[in-house]
Amino acid sequence: MKVYDSYSYEDTARIAAEFAAVLKGGEFIAMYGDLGAGKTAFVQGLAKALGITRHVTSPTFTIVNEYEGRLPLYHFDVYRIASPDEMYEIGYEDYIKSDGVCVVEWAELIEELFPEDYIKLSIRKDDTKGPNYRKIIIEGR
Secondary structure, X not given: OEEEEEOOHHHHHHHHHHHHOOOOOXXXXXXXXXXXXXXXXXXXXXXXXXXXXXXXXXXXXXXXXXXXOOOOEEEEEOOOOOOOHHHHHOOHHHHHOOOOEEEEEOHHHHXXXXXXXXXXXXXXXXXXXXXXXXXEEEEOO
């Protein structure tokens, strides 16, 4: 387990870039954090470090956004998923069996669909340490 302290968007991007450096493809990253915790900010830093030049946004209404870089990045936001079955309808299995990196925001909603070997990434706010403070915890692999 690795624990990081972030006090800014730039800190989060740097942490994400450090994390991206060890990715080889085929990773499944389950993201946990409250609304506004910085999940999408982390994915933006990850994407930049993977050489993705397109603007990265949360795929709240489209469920998944695909980006091409050093590794393909599949960014899911499952906040609006009514049931795990909906994931299969969008080709979820093809994504998680690919050589890309799958990052899932609101992962707690589909935990029964996780592959056996996944990375848990939690982002927590703590206003006592400042309005922009985030504790980033990475567990697995």
